Amino acid sequence: MIKPLKKILLKSPRDQPEExxxxxxxxxxxxxxxxxxxxxxxxxxxxxxGEGVEVILAQDEEKGSNTLLDSIFVFDNAIVTNSGAILCKxxxxxxxxxxxxxxxxxxxxxxxxxxxxxxxxxxxxGDILWLDPQTVIVGKTxxxxxxxxxxxxxxxxxxxxxxxxxxxxxxxxxxxLIHLLSIIHPLDIDLAVAYLDxxxxxxxxxxxxxxxxxxxxxxDELKVxxxxxxMLKPRKGxxxxxxxxxxxxxxxxxxxxxxxxxxxxxxxxxxPTCLSLPLLRT
Numbered sequence: 001m002i003k004p005l006k007k008i009l010l011k012s013p014r015d016q017p018e019e020x021x022x023x024x025x026x027x028x029x030x031x032x033x034x035x036x037x038x039x040x041x042x043x044x045x046x047x048x049x050g051e052g053v054e055v056i057l058a059q060d061e062e063k064g065s066n067t068l069l070d071s072i073f074v075f076d077n078a079i080v081t082n083s084g085a086i087l088c089k090x091x092x093x094x095x096x097x098x099x100x101x102x103x104x105x106x107x108x109x110x111x112x113x114x115x116x117x118x119x120x121x122x123x124x125x126g127d128i129l130w131l132d133p134q135t136v137i138v139g140k141t142x143x144x145x146x147x148x149x150x151x152x153x154x155x156x157x158x159x160x161x162x163x164x165x166x167x168x169x170x171x172x173x174x175x176x177l178i179h180l181l182s183i184i185h186p187l188d189i190d191l192a193v194a195y196l197d198x199x200x201x202x203x204x205x206x207x208x209x210x211x212x213x214x215x216x217x218x219x220d221e222l223k224v225x226x227x228x229x230x231m232l233k234p235r236k237g238x239x240x241x242x243x244x245x246x247x248x249x250x251x252x253x254x255x256x257x258x259x260x261x262x263x264x265x266x267x268x269x270x271x272p273t274c275l276s277l278p279l280l281r282t
Contacts, residue, residue, distance in 0.1 A: 228271025
């Protein structure tokens with residue numbers, strides 16, 4: 001999650017309906033401004049391309065679908081490994097239609113499907129943290145259950161990856177979810193930004209044993225995606241513009257680029273990591 005980013009998949013909000021009341025069901029704070037959302041997304045794309053990242057945009061195959069309002073958050077749909085993609089199984093019913101769309105996109109660009117989370121298992125990408133190429137942490141949440149963890153563990157252990165699970169707090173319940181990556185996000189092999197008030201003690205100890213320094217956030221910083229950093233390389237990443245936590249990261253030698261995200265991030269509760277699916281890091 002921190003190695004130099006070379007290729008990434010994004011999905012534009014261009015395919016979303018201009019007029020819809022479905023945003024209420026998805027828990028947005030207000031009705032989306034589609035033109036504003038498109039401008040913000042294009043700013044993120046331009047920022048990535050300006051840093052030398054190859055950006056692949058998902059094709060608009062289901063234009064105007066009310067079931068795909070959250071589909072711009074492609075990170076939750078799949079996990080990319082050196083052997084292909086692991087397709088997730090969304091814990092939020094409203095988002096179930098997204099995974100087949102991402103499956104088609106991955107097949108279109110030549111990325112094989114290594115494994116599919118199936119049956120009663122649930123797993124969302126926001127609950128998956130790669131500490132390094134051989135170590136993955138999984139958060140047990142309202143959207144990622146024990147079966148999802150066990151299936152992912154089986155699939156990744158075949159690739160010689162260790163997988164550890166940490167149950168997260170109930171917090172505000174399934175409708176106001178907090179993913180694992182809401183609590184912690186890596187900035188380097190030995191540095192991460194974290195909201196410690198919701199971090200399980202055994203997870204904190206696990207990270208301390210590995211010598212990972214944690215930059216602590218306040219709740220106000222957490223609410224505006226202060227830990228949602230799409231890493232371009234170690235200690236260089238992208239955040240939503242105007243975040244107060246930026247100074248804390250910069251004080252630890254992390255270079256931060258910014259983009260406007262009033263509609264696609266703040267209104268919809270997802271940051272630049274959520275908006276992107278890294279395909280290649282080297």
